Every structure is written in C-alpha cells, then in structure tokens.
Amino acid sequence: MAITEVAVYAHLSPADVEALGRELDEIRRDIEARRGARDARYIRRTITFQRILDAASRLTIAVSRGKLGWLLGTAGLATAKSIENMEIGHNVGHGQWDWLNDPEIRSNTWEWDMAGLSSQWRYSHNFRHHVYTNVLGMDEDIGFGVMRVTRDQPWRPRLLLQPLQNLLLAATFEWGIALHDLYSEQERVATPAARTAETKALIQKIARQTGKDYVLVPSLSGRRWRRTLAANLTANIARNLWAYVVIFCGHFPDGAEKFTPEALEHETKADWYLRQMLGTANFDAGPVLAFLSGNLCYQIEHHLFPDLPSNRYAEIAVRVRALCNKYNIPYTTGPLLHQYLQTLRTINKLAMPDHLLSKAPEAAPKPDRHGRNGFSAGTDVRRGRGHAALRTAAALHH
Structure with a gap:
C-alpha cells in the first residue's frame, strides 16, 4: 500500500530526517564547489564521441556489403542513439550542464534525437515526475498512465492485456514518451489554442524526426536505401528497448515505494530527500554499463540531485549508501537482470484482478500505509534508528 507518513515508515524521528537532509545538502554543496574543468571535458568529449560513433556507424552501413558490416553498423548506431538519448539528452535536459553557460549544451536549447519534444518532456519529467516522485495521482510516470504497477491503482478489465501492452511499449518507447509528455503539457496549458499549439509542435517534431530517419538518410544511400532504412528502424527499436529497461528498473522493482498525496502535507526538503x-x-x-545507461543505474542519486553532473553519480553513490547505513534505511539495488525480472513479475501479476493475487509475497513485511510498524511490537519511532529501523527490520524478514 502507498505510504502516507514517510518518516514513520522509515522508523526515523523528525530530528533524524532533518539530520539526513543536512548531510545530503552537504553532498550537494561539495559537488557544486568541485565541479569544473574535469566535468566540462567529460560532457564535451561525450558529445564528440557520440557524434563520431553515429557518423562512423552510418558510414559502415552505407559502404559495407555483407551482413556483418550491417550488423556492426546498426549496433554502433543503436549505441550512439542510446548515448544521445540518456547520457546527453536526458541529463542536459535536467540542467546538469547549464552552469557551463555553453549555448549549445543548455537545458532549454538541446533538442534530442527522438520523437518527443524536449520542451514538453522537461515539464512532464523534471516537474511532474521529479517533484512528485511516486505520489499517486500526481506523478504521471507511475505506469505512464497506461500500466498498473501498484495495487493502489484500480484494476480494469483492459489490464488483462498488460503483458502484451508492456512488450509494445518497450519497442515503441520513444513514441509512448512523446504522447505521455504531450498529454501532460496539455493539462498544464490554459486554453484550447495553447493545447492545439502543443499538438502542432509535436507533430512538426515527429515529421522532422521521421523524415530524417526514414526518408532523408535512406535516400542518400541511393539504390541501397532499404538497407539503410532497416538499419535506422532497428537501431531506433534497440534504443527504445534499452531506454525502457533502464527507466523501468529505476522505478518499478521491489522496494521502489509509492506514496499518497497526503504525504506531501508539510513536506520539508529533508522529507523530500527521504521520499x-x-x-x-x-x-x-x-x-x-553506467555510461551506456546515462548513469541512470544510479537512479537514487539522480533523484536526490537531478541537476548535478551525471559523471559524479558514482562518487555520490558511495556517500549516499553510507548515509543509508548510518540511518538504517534501504538502499535498493541489485543486478540489472534481477531488477528487471522483479519489474516484469509486477507488471504480469498486476494484470490480474486483486482477488486472484496473493498478499504480495515478493515484498518484505513493512509498516502499513500510515507508517504504523509492521515488524514487531514496541518500536519507539521517536528513537528512530536506535530501534527497529526499516533496513534492519526488512533484512530480518527475508
């Protein structure tokens, strides 16, 4: 069930939560003070590498005559598209590099190489998702409005097709995100004319994107246009599948909790960190693997500090994990395949109505939706981590 009293759920006192917040603020200040030439070189070299890989892959596809050349070129193109999508486009869009004051590498000027509009994504993702992460009815990224990923979402007969819908979403992920962002943007704007303008803007972006991938570039190959068209289509699908796996593994495995809107009442910055x-x-x-995933293997660190440079997440993760140990709260991680199989199990299970499901055997016992202790009697939440804290209690029940 979704959580209302987040601190009580974590077995932390208000003083503990505020102390945790201060230590996380210190991590932010430290990284901001030390970012500089090293980080600038990283993003500029990443952009240069991605563009060279993209060009070399397209050249390989164009000049090679055998299947091996096509496979190598297509794999390289899929990799280049994945890097552009996640390590560059996603992170630039978060404003991670705005401090450089480089007019090209800015959150409000970068337009990424996929169907959706960066401007529409920034509102849906940076605001709706990152501010209201996993808050039911407020974070539209919980199942992206079409998937049931928690029992807090009501079951509908159409969800019986969810396993198939999941496969379709994985293959067409960029298109699903484009429509998801458009709907979010249309809810934000005030007038029908503004909603029409947003729809027109997305249609124009889609026309440019599909025209480039499926008309212009293949036409440059002359009589071999079918070979290039197939490579572009395959690379886009591969990029979609990889982005889908990375995003879903960061938000829907066991341990990624959901919250009620009441959890936001009187929420402090430290409470937000904990959520x-x-x-x-x-x-x-x-x-x-971290580079190829846009460093979104560090989803916890990314959600704590979405606008800090992604190349710093590995060192931040060491400090965040230490804080989790100190305050005895979970640090949810595991092998990629394990995290995805957990996610896939949730998606397939929740396609069924609740009365056919067991009582969440995949989850460790935990406090109820209001944060009441579900582990043992006598826990004094005022003493927080001194007693049955969440990480320790969960471990005892595995």
Missing part, C-alpha cells in the same frame, strides 16, 4: 530514497531503485553497473 526520493525510498521511491527509487538502482541497478549494479560498472563504468561502461
């Missing part, structure tokens, strides 16, 4: 830590999940990754 981000409980509502998101990481997956284990080395440097290469």
Whole structure:
C-alpha cells in the first residue's frame, strides 16, 4: 500500500530526517564547489564521441556489403542513439550542464534525437515526475498512465492485456514518451489554442524526426536505401528497448515505494530527500554499463540531485549508501537482470484482478500505509534508528 507518513515508515524521528537532509545538502554543496574543468571535458568529449560513433556507424552501413558490416553498423548506431538519448539528452535536459553557460549544451536549447519534444518532456519529467516522485495521482510516470504497477491503482478489465501492452511499449518507447509528455503539457496549458499549439509542435517534431530517419538518410544511400532504412528502424527499436529497461528498473522493482498525496502535507526538503530514497531503485553497473545507461543505474542519486553532473553519480553513490547505513534505511539495488525480472513479475501479476493475487509475497513485511510498524511490537519511532529501523527490520524478514 502507498505510504502516507514517510518518516514513520522509515522508523526515523523528525530530528533524524532533518539530520539526513543536512548531510545530503552537504553532498550537494561539495559537488557544486568541485565541479569544473574535469566535468566540462567529460560532457564535451561525450558529445564528440557520440557524434563520431553515429557518423562512423552510418558510414559502415552505407559502404559495407555483407551482413556483418550491417550488423556492426546498426549496433554502433543503436549505441550512439542510446548515448544521445540518456547520457546527453536526458541529463542536459535536467540542467546538469547549464552552469557551463555553453549555448549549445543548455537545458532549454538541446533538442534530442527522438520523437518527443524536449520542451514538453522537461515539464512532464523534471516537474511532474521529479517533484512528485511516486505520489499517486500526481506523478504521471507511475505506469505512464497506461500500466498498473501498484495495487493502489484500480484494476480494469483492459489490464488483462498488460503483458502484451508492456512488450509494445518497450519497442515503441520513444513514441509512448512523446504522447505521455504531450498529454501532460496539455493539462498544464490554459486554453484550447495553447493545447492545439502543443499538438502542432509535436507533430512538426515527429515529421522532422521521421523524415530524417526514414526518408532523408535512406535516400542518400541511393539504390541501397532499404538497407539503410532497416538499419535506422532497428537501431531506433534497440534504443527504445534499452531506454525502457533502464527507466523501468529505476522505478518499478521491489522496494521502489509509492506514496499518497497526503504525504506531501508539510513536506520539508529533508522529507523530500527521504521520499526520493525510498521511491527509487538502482541497478549494479560498472563504468561502461553506467555510461551506456546515462548513469541512470544510479537512479537514487539522480533523484536526490537531478541537476548535478551525471559523471559524479558514482562518487555520490558511495556517500549516499553510507548515509543509508548510518540511518538504517534501504538502499535498493541489485543486478540489472534481477531488477528487471522483479519489474516484469509486477507488471504480469498486476494484470490480474486483486482477488486472484496473493498478499504480495515478493515484498518484505513493512509498516502499513500510515507508517504504523509492521515488524514487531514496541518500536519507539521517536528513537528512530536506535530501534527497529526499516533496513534492519526488512533484512530480518527475508
């Protein structure tokens, strides 16, 4: 069930939560004070590498005659598109590099290489999702409005098709995100004329994007246009599948909690930090996998500090994990395959009506939606981490 009293759920006193908030603020100040030339080199080299990889992959597709050349070129193009989508477009769109004052690498000027409009995504993602993370009825990224990923969402007969819908969403992820962002933007604007303008803007972006990928670039290949068209389509689908896996593994595995709107009442910045830590999940990754995922393997750190440079998340993660140990709260992570299988199990299970489901055997016992203790009698939440704190209590029940 969704959580209302977040601090009580985590077995932390108000003083504990505020102390946690101060320590997280210190991490932010430290990274902001130390970011500089090293970080600037990182993003500029990443952009240069991505563009070279994109061009080299397209050239390989164009000049090679065998299947191996096509496969290598298509794999390289899919990789270049994934890097542009997540490590560059997503993170630039969060304002992680606005401090450079580079007119090209700014959140309000970068337009990414996918169907959706960056401007519409920034409102839906940066505001609706990151401010109200996993708050029912406020964060539209909970199932993206079409998937049931928590029992707090009502069951509908159409959800019987959810496993198939999940496969379709994975393959067409950029299109789902584009429509999701448009609907969110249309809710925000005040007049029918403004809603029409947003729809027109998205249609124009889609026309440019599809024209580039499926008309202009293939036409440059002359009689081999079918080969190039197939490569572009395959690379886009591969990029969609990878982005879908990364995003879903950061938000829907076991341990990524949901919250009621009442949880926002009197929420302080420290309370917001705690909600981000409980509502998101990481997956284990080395440097290469982290880079290819846009460093979104560090989803917890990203939600705590969405506008800090992504190349700093690995070092931030060490400090955040230490704080989780100190305050005895979960740090939800695991191998990528394990996190995705948990997510897939949730999606498939929740396609069924509640009366056919068992009582969430995949979840450890925990406080109820109001934060009342579900572990043992006698817990004194005023003493917070001194007694049955959440991480310790959950471990005892596995």
